[in-house]
Amino acid sequence: MQSKAQEDALVVDDNLGFSKDRTISRLLEMQSREYLISHAEHHAPELVMALKEANKNSEAAQAAKTAEAAEAAQA
Secondary structure: OOOHHHHHHHOOOOOHHHHHHHHHHHHHHHOOHHHHHHHHHHHOHHHHHHHHHHHHHHHHHHHHHHHHHHHHHHO
16 A cells, blocks of 8 residues: 555646647647747847748749649549
């Protein structure tokens, strides 16, 4: 049998699962282009133009892929 002190030491925080899920969600959000642009606007304004250009190029590439896929599906 375990003593009361040993049992208390084994108690896991009930919020651990929530904290883990929230941390993962936040880290994923911080990797988004929108977050990076917003962060740069406040902390590194010199990077904003480059990030917006990269975002525009990424969106154009995605649109081209979508158009190619649509054309391939019609053929």
